[in-house]
Amino acid sequence: MARMKFLCDADRCIECNACVTACKNEHEVPWGINRRRVVTINDGKPGERSISMACMHCTDAPCAAVCPVDCFFTTADGVVLHSKELCIGCGYCFYACPFGAPQYPRVGNFGSRGKMDKCTFCAGGPDPENTAANYASYGTDRLIEGKLPLCAEMCSTKSLLAGDGEIIAQIYKERVTKRGYGSGAWGWKTAYRETVAI
């Protein structure tokens, strides 16, 4: 089985936000929830870089460790998913997540947190079926159809890579070798305890 990962080649990202739009549209993510976002570092200064960030589907995921109701699980592909049936919306996964991935709809009392929502690597929910109920909760399961996450598929500069960790690391390595520079595989060390050695 492949170990699915994301890799954002910051030297290619042009902050077009197509990945964000693709994600929102594909899964009909509600207003106020952003499973993916683009963060620009050193905006307007020399060396500015943009990075598209979502759940990195960490190895030994911190969200899964701190969840009081143990609603997370990792699929055979290394995708970190959670059950909205079990989630109580306590917000702890957000405190532990290094990447700010968990999102909470403000449906609770006083606009407090509802059940957590996050990037599923386009792998749906715990139930591997594209039913209407599953779609409403988790969005499309593209992996089951043999497709990769839509954000990366849509990326106009192919900055955002999604797929088998070894393959996308190889693609990135080749790019860096060819063009002679690279600002690194953002988040890899934190998420996977390894980085792409060039």
Add this chain to the structure above:
Amino acid sequence: MAMHIGGKMRTILAIVALVLAAIVLTPAGAQAQARNPDGSVNPSASAVKEEQLLQELQRIQGRVTIPDRKAAVLEQPAGREWREFHQVMLPWIGAIAILGMLAILVVFYLTRGMVRLEGGRSGRTIVRFNAFERFVHWMTAACFIVLALSGLNITFGRSLLLPLIGADAFAAWSQWAKYAHNYLSFPFTLGVVLIFLMWIGGNIPNRTDMRWIKEGGGLVGGSHPPAHRFNAGQKMIYWIVVIGGGAVAVTGYILMFPFYTTDIAGMQLAQVVHGVVAVLFVAAMLAHIYIGTIGMEGAFEAMGTGDVDVNWAQQHHALWLEDQQAKERHAMPRGATATPAE
């Protein structure tokens, strides 16, 4: 010892000097060449590097085009420390504080036993807490018990309760526990505020407390050190409730209204304070419940019916009893003049 410290200082100074020299002497070109060997511009010459940013800053932050300000934090490795706290430290602090307190109380009960009312009851009673005071006490107490159980569930439920009742039942219970925790925080906070206001008068530490503490409050020796309305032990409980209750209320509302007033680091800190204060609070309240029930004969009545036996008051709150009786004597003739004898 002084020599040793001096040696250490010299080593540190030498290291600082070396680092400074390295910074000053490093040529600009060592970082990244502004131009490639073929003369073209190197576009990554001053590009931000993740590793460098993480070393310099506690978290990597940027700009986002969405109105969610907290989304601008790209990476926050501090989550790892918070995870360590939540997974390892807090359960240990909680287990030691709560089980330790229970063990102390059991041992104390077995060795000292119930603090008896010497000489039995007098049959005469005196009002200790009026209806309003008892209402406030029990409102706060009832909220506290629900808040404590639902709070402990968040920290210990996954390892203790979940394996017993299964994932679905545990999630359903935890969901209700969370609602209860959020809602009952309001009457609990109100209770803490009222307790602060209505009992502040009798809870300022003074000279009498020194003697009470020296004599172990009569808990250890057989003596009955005099006390005003509240003895030093009760004053301690009062301030634990006021300060501890205030701390859990403030941090709790920060957690309940996430990111209204603070950022991710503030949220993590609020959870740390909330968790630690709460488990210590639970441990302290166990002692309070013990002494108010099986620990002391005649104590529960104060919060039960509100009236305590005069003998009990004499033994535990002699100075308060004197004051009350003096007031009564003082009030009597005035009452007599107010009602004409017709």
